[in-house]
Amino acid sequence: MSAGFRRSGMSRRGFLGLGAGLAAVGVAQACGVRSAASSPVGPGSPQVAELERTRRAAGARVVDVPLRAKQATVDLGGVQVPTWVFDDRLPGPEIRLRRGDVLRARLSNEVSEDTSVHWHGIAMRNDMDGVPGLTQDPVRPGSTFTYEFAVPHAGTYFFHPHVGVQLDRGLYAPLIVEDPDEPGRYDAEAVIVLDDWLDGVTAGPDAKLAELRRDGMKMDHGGMSGMGHGDMGHGSAGGGASPLGADAGDVDYPHYLVNGRLATAPETVPAKPGQRLRLRLINAAGDTAFRVALGGHRMTVTDTDGFPVEPVEADSLLIGMGERYDVVVTLGDGVFPLVASAEGKQGQAMALIRTGAGAAPPADVRPRELDGGLLMADALSAAAPVRLAAGQPDRTHTVELGMDMSQPYRWTLNGKAFDEHVPMPVQQGERVRLRFVNKTMMFHPMHLHGHTFQVVGGQRPGPRKDTTSVLPMQTVEVDFVADNPGQWMLHCHNIYHGEAGMMTTVSYVE
Template sequence: MSPTLTRRRLLAGIAGTVGLAGAAGVAAWTGGLFDPRLVAPGSDLVARTEAARRRASGRIVSVALNPRPVTLDLGGRQVQTWGYQESAPGPLLRARAGDVLRVEVTNGLTAETSVHWHGVALRNDMDGVPGVTQPAIAAGARHTYEFTVPDPGTYFYHPHSGVQLDRALYGVLVVDDPHEAGRYDQEWIVVLDDWVDGTGRTPDDVLASLQSMGGHGDMAGMDHGGMSGMSMGGMETMVSPLLGGAGDVDYPHYLINGRAGAAPVTFTGRPRQRVRIRLVNAASDTAFRVALGSHRLTVTHTDGFPVAATACDALVLGMGERADVTVDLGDGVFPLVAVAEGKGGQGLALVRTGAGSTPSAAVRPPELDRRVLLTGGLRAADAVRLERRRADRVHRLVLGGSMMPYRWTVNGATFGKIDPLVVGQGERVRLEFVNQTTMFHPMHVHGHTFAVADTGVRKDTVIVVPKQTVAVEFDATNPGQWMAHCHNIYHAETGMMINLAYQE
């Protein structure tokens, strides 16, 4: 790769023009990507790739999002925050594979924002990354996203602007498969989150404190991990036996569908019904271990793509990961628990199919300590397994950083000070995530679904535990400028992010 293809050159002229691409009225970012050897988001190649996705049978699904200040009820506690509606998560968006999703965003915030469509292999100029694929949506302004949703699955949406994800600015996007048999009686959508906003600190306060105190200090009752697994001022690093260093913020609340465990949401069903549960980890700094008391879970999909059906007692999801599971319901009242992995709290929801007493918010089902799976260890269903092929290009991403100073890197540098990872259209690309830190990192690649090399499971977000390497492969068939980053929002915001750039 040419050393002149630096991030600084990429973003030279960032105040470039905004033009029209695709359907009338859809703003696309045509300026800002300076080097002519790289495929710009507003390029003809991006437009042609999108046109090839369009299907004659596809509908146009039009929705509106209005990020704005809201009052959120966590279950007895009212907090002031930012959201898409007066509850969390935001509105459920639903389409069929092959449909065109048209989303008009009206920014009611006092800050710039954006919307990223996490996990969707969409057109590059709709990916929602300010300064790379579009200009930020200014306060009071409108912006329209329009793109084909090509693959069925469970996805979600959130800003790619600062640490806004660590508020109520997230929601679920379900893309249905019109050919799926649907062998279940009900569907539940379960969204996991860690919560601090409105409890005396904002996410921006959290970030500022981490940066100023190296992750160590009194933050309104929140403890923070130390550096390199060491004790800091009498506090031990938050550590998971499965993941290693488990995060930087021990939140005051952990939520399921916007509710704390003291006032949990309740899912109702009937004994012997089969339920499909779509699990989404929308948290910013927390992995969750999920179990349903007195039940086993069968994992059928991860990050939208089918896997060889696998039974387990509990499932670990890193930030940004999703999983679909099925469960055959028993008779009674059962706790659906999401333990903050390596931390001190948990989220709770109830499953009620009959009579029974309500479990306490601190209930810990024994399933949490039985057969526990991480989604990266699952195996792809044969229908979606990536064809065997030798990699045309290999990029090694060394993940580094520490709590003091609070700085997280890829290949020794922070975002904006590092060359992009250049790929060519049609290449088989191998990314090797090498974790040299003592913390786990859920690594997410925009615009693509990759295969984890050891298992073949198709994903867009994969956990990389300390001192380990995880290799993934994908086919470079979605041109443009894409981000690869840690989905711990505080790690990404302080540097653990890099550009994946197609060359002409």
């Protein structure tokens, strides 16, 4: 087993800690366990390497990408902020591949802290997943690390660090994997990255986390968390309470961005009347869900988290942190605001889509579509080619989302914060059900690394996703096939909840 440690690059101390946690796992924690296995499949195991060999087609194209994580001052549109970015840009430079390509990305760490890159939503090899202490050692300041893996699925993804609250700086960028078998579905496309912003304006994300840990949560959304706030806030369709509950986030952000720009200085997407425009929507925010609408248009949702769904029309779409949605719109003639309103908070982000003449709308414009029919993931069904086969799970893990009330700000899964977590075992080939039971009054976008699950619906198959929002005091069940061996994170993609303890691991065992 020691050879596996060397290949993965992960510290022996970290992996021994994982093994100790697995030793405490009892058969009673799971239903339908075939055997009481307890030997973990590490990121450097032969199974991981062998699966990567099967994913790589002979002669697969290798795409080489340099990435520099560095400190820079960026312009949000009249507001200059010092922050950390990839290659001097916000968002970082887009990586675009084709399904089946091999990505080779060489990360140079030029910031003052350890960092990494997590390839959010990609079912890549475990030792390239970018989680220090679990799948690799951290990339130290002044050091480099080369990520190399085959990309098995098309879709809309993104990448970001998995160290502390670095995601709430500017270290993120889109990762688009094209499907060569889908020509003709649209005429043009635009990648839209949503974000909430405080770095360089306030003391920054590390100071915000320290404040939360010291003082706990506050009602810092004008005393009306989750309710509408005139033109710059919003509630649910029709102006009522937010579907995310009375408290949609813990941080009162000074700015909200589309593609790194403020609503007062928006990015403009040029297009032509009558075109079918594909919008790839990515929520890279740390603590904010967004309600998205395009003024004067209805959207047809075609994909979520990289996988196709049965198309559904909607006026507006609610997108949680870490989620991605692809929508298609047939464009009219004029200038149209693409608005991302911060759910349950004050403020919004905006871009413009221009197909003709006309004045740009004001930064606080509120298209009527924001108050129209709101679509959430529970209304979607996976497209037939990507549905999981019907069947019952071989193993079920209940994941209770909670908070340790004995401390000001300590979020938990199954009553434990990450520093004391017990890994959840799975075995290769199993169909695994995760039963998320939210015992808190906040929503949690739960993200599983290395896999795409299917939301368990009622009379229809739910969508295929890797991030699902679990509403306050609600239960969501998802199924996935254990077909990607290794050690994988499962966590809330509210970056502050995750860093304050709401993380665990899904552990392949033999």
